[in-house]
Amino acid sequence: MPLRRLELVLADRASQCSGSALLVPLLACTDIDLAQELQRHLESFHHRAELRDWLTRRLDHHRADLLLRLLDDDDRQRQLTEFSVPLADANQDWRTLGLPTLDNEARHRQQFEAWLQRNQPTLVSRVRDEHAGVYRSGRPWPGRASPNVCPTSLSHARGHGVAFAD
Incomplete structure (x- = not known):
């Protein structure tokens, strides 16, 4: 296996363990610039604790905890409701980041x-x-x-x- 491919696999695994890849769409609904920053550094978080530290340095503690709690909820509509974000606005943010949108x-x-x-x-x-x-x-x-x-x-x-x- 080529070295670059191995690095990509490991980065993907790290983002899955920490939840950083799942956090990007949620964060985009709150702060698109911060979501873009996270998107650029997905592979640097190997554990949820590292992601929590990164997030609490950038957001207030309550907002960071809410975002991390919502990572375990796979219902996008419920997540958006928690933030009072309309689906149309979320889809626009996700398009900006090149993420898949939702169709209801x-x-x-x-x-x-x-x-x-x-x-x-x-x-x-x-x-x-x-x-x-x-x-x-x-x-x-x-x-x-x-x-x-x-x-x-x-x-x-x-x-x-x-x-x-x-």
């Missing part, structure tokens, strides 16, 4: 389906009330839409003012 389409779909289920009686009543005259008159429905059709795509929902929390 599945969560948005779930939220929309829950909204649709909660509001179905109201929506049905509104459609019925709007078209009751057409129905009673026996005239055909305008256009080709059936009264049972309900939009389920996220893009359609967003285009009609349905807001989702990231």
Whole structure:
């Protein structure tokens, strides 16, 4: 194995042991410059204690402890909630650092389906009330839409003012 490859493997192992690689995205939500500094020195931390020392020299003790505690939580959404950072802002910071971003389409779909289920009686009543005259008159429905059709795509929902929390 070439020496440089071995050094990279050891650096990766060190960052996994200390958690420094996991800390970069979290830190980016708090201080992007500090996250960039950490990103440049990932391999220099071999243990969590070294990372804690580095972090507490740069941040207040409470913030450093919170960041280190969140390293053990693999739910990015919960981590962002802890810092009150919107997903869009976090994604922008992560793009700046060349890190992968999060896509919450599945969560948005779930939220929309829950909204649709909660509001179905109201929506049905509104459609019925709007078209009751057409129905009673026996005239055909305008256009080709059936009264049972309900939009389920996220893009359609967003285009009609349905807001989702990231």
